Amino acid sequence: xxxxxxxxxxPTGFLHVGGARTALYNWLFARSSGGxxxxxxxxxxxxxxxxxxxxxxxxxxxxLGLDWDEGIDTGGPHGDYRQSAxxxxxxxxxxxxxxxxxAYYSFATPEQLDAFRDEARAAGTAPSYDxxxxxxxxxAVKRIAAGERPTIRFQxxxxxxxxxxxxxxxxxxxxxxxxxxxVILRSDRxxxxxxxxxxxxxxxxxxxxxxxxxxxxxxPKHILLTEAMGADPARYAHLSLLMGPDGxxxxxxxxxxxxxxxxDAGYLPEALVNYLALLGWNPGExxxxxxLNEMVDRFDLTAVSKNPAxxxxxxxxxxxxxxxxxxxxxxxxxxxxxxxxxxxARPLTDGDRARLVAMAPHVQERTKLLTExxxxxxxxxxxxxxxxxxxxxxxxxxxxxxxxxxxxxERLAAIDDWDVRSIEETLRGMIADLEIGAGKGFQxxxxxxxxxxxxxxxxxxxxxxxxxxxxxxxxxxxxxxG
Ligand code: GLU
Numbered sequence: 053x054x055x056x057x058x059x060x061x062x063p064t065g066f067l068h069v070g071g072a073r074t075a076l077y078n079w080l081f082a083r084s085s086g087g088x089x090x091x092x093x094x095x096x097x098x099x100x101x102x103x104x105x106x107x108x109x110x111x112x113x114x115x116l117g118l119d120w121d122e123g124i125d126t127g128g129p130h131g132d133y134r135q136s137a138x139x140x141x142x143x144x145x146x147x148x149x150x151x152x153x154x155a156y157y158s159f160a161t162p163e164q165l166d167a168f169r170d171e172a173r174a175a176g177t178a179p180s181y182d183x184x185x186x187x188x189x190x191x192a193v194k195r196i197a198a199g200e201r202p203t204i205r206f207q208x209x210x211x212x213x214x215x216x217x218x219x220x221x222x223x224x225x226x227x228x229x230x231x232x233x234x235v236i237l238r239s240d241r242x243x244x245x246x247x248x249x250x251x252x253x254x255x256x257x258x259x260x261x262x263x264x265x266x267x268x269x270x271x272p273k274h275i276l277l278t279e280a281m282g283a284d285p286a287r288y289a290h291l292s293l294l295m296g297p298d299g300x301x302x303x304x305x306x307x308x309x310x311x312x313x314x315x316d317a318g319y320l321p322e323a324l325v326n327y328l329a330l331l332g333w334n335p336g337e338x339x340x341x342x343x344l345n346e347m348v349d350r351f352d353l354t355a356v357s358k359n360p361a362x363x364x365x366x367x368x369x370x371x372x373x374x375x376x377x378x379x380x381x382x383x384x385x386x387x388x389x390x391x392x393x394x395x396x397a398r399p400l401t402d403g404d405r406a407r408l409v410a411m412a413p414h415v416q417e418r419t420k421l422l423t424e425x426x427x428x429x430x431x432x433x434x435x436x437x438x439x440x441x442x443x444x445x446x447x448x449x450x451x452x453x454x455x456x457x458x459x460x461x462e463r464l465a466a467i468d469d470w471d472v473r474s475i476e477e478t479l480r481g482m483i484a485d486l487e488i489g490a491g492k493g494f495q496x497x498x499x500x501x502x503x504x505x506x507x508x509x510x511x512x513x514x515x516x517x518x519x520x521x522x523x524x525x526x527x528x529x530x531x532x533x534g
């Protein structure tokens with residue numbers, strides 16, 4: 053039996069990192085087992101579902117490089133994979149369960165249920181609703197005919213117990229005293245998550261349900277429902293939740309949570325996917341940086357840890373730097389040129405391009421986020437440097453700066469071959485002769501040519517700028533120093 057798995061997001065929010073990890077583990081399991089990956093849309097919550105969120109989920113999945121064999125947008129043998137298109141099917145299942153005696157019309161009021169739960173808690177007994185206010189099904193039909201709108205509840209067998217072998221967590225067992233007779237169809241005849249999800253899992257032939265641990269307590273309900281439908285339950289794998297480095301549930305306080313926010317912040321999808329894969333799974337042999345195809349070769353759902361996984365943006369940023377350094381240099385240059393042209397809304401001149409090409413390897417070496425690049429290389433593309441005020445105050449108002457810039461201008465003008473080696477030799481000779489340290493001697497030159505104390509490496513920057521521009525900028529800064 054080849055595995056059939058599904059990722060089932062609700063379009064009530066952006067695809068967030070926890071959801072993406074769930075999608076990824078489903079995908080890795082499908083791809084490593086020759087199985088089928090299905091993307092379903094749990095969009096029964098009409099009020100909170102939006103087309104923007106639905107689009108964000110698809111875009112983010114694609115951006116991460118996760119594809120699917122059946123599902124929304126792709127189609128497949130089961131028709132429409134959006135739950136909103138399958139409401140009649142859920143209603144039919146609920147009605148059939150009522151006929152067969154596995155579910156019942158419930159007229160219990162919220163007040164009754166609250167009072168019952170309060171009493172049970174006070175008495176120290178289980179507060180799970182057991183149908184006590186709905187014993188008289190004989191007049192349900194009359195009450196409905198008279199205009200009452202009951203819910204339909206699943207009748208949990210009592211006493212009883214549901215036990216299953218979770219692939220990640222091992223044996224999990226729920227006594228039915230812990231499980232409510234849960235609503236499957238609301239009084240407006242919309243399905244609850246439990247009903248829609250279980251019907252879909254049965255109808256779509258899902259063999260393995262891989263999802264977040266927050267749904268663990270729903271699983272006995274889904275197993276009971278599946279059995280009541282006359283089907284065999286899937287295997288379940290519940291993934292631990294993601295935590296921030298402080299051990300608290302991952303939230304906006306810890307940084308971005310939406311995948312699209314990471315894209316916008318300059319992360320590479322390959323780095324993000326690699327990092328997400330490690331949140332609960334250890335590929336072994338100390339491997340941390342490994343591409344998707346190697347992960348597919350090694351992935352093992354049974355080796356996923358049940359311990360909470362820490363999502364640490366510092367580690368992710370580190371990994372992003374690794375992936376940026378590993379990018380093909382030509383592709384890296386093309387990417388920066390494209391993004392700068394998009395920012396400037398004009399094509400770059402040949403001179404601009406040449407300077408960027410010269411500087412790119414040094415930037416690539418140091419960049420952790422693609423979004424940092426624009427600022428790092430801006431000085432290569434302007435006619436006149438804009439000085440960062442703090443940098444100017446810190447460096448250019450010190451005594452001796454005028455002399456340093458004069459000396460630098462003179463010596464740089466005298467270089468025969470304008471390359472990194474000669475530039476470095478010349479400037480090191482200069483500070484030796486002036487008997488000053490590298491910080492004091494080089495910072496004024498850095499500020500003069502780049503406008504800031506923070507810039508890519510100095511000698512490489514001068515080489516990329518070219519002699520003429522360098523000298524011009526040194527002269528201008530010198531005149532502003534007074
Ligand atoms: N739609 C549910 C959610 O977004 C997931 C359902 C499931 O995986 O069973 O939390």
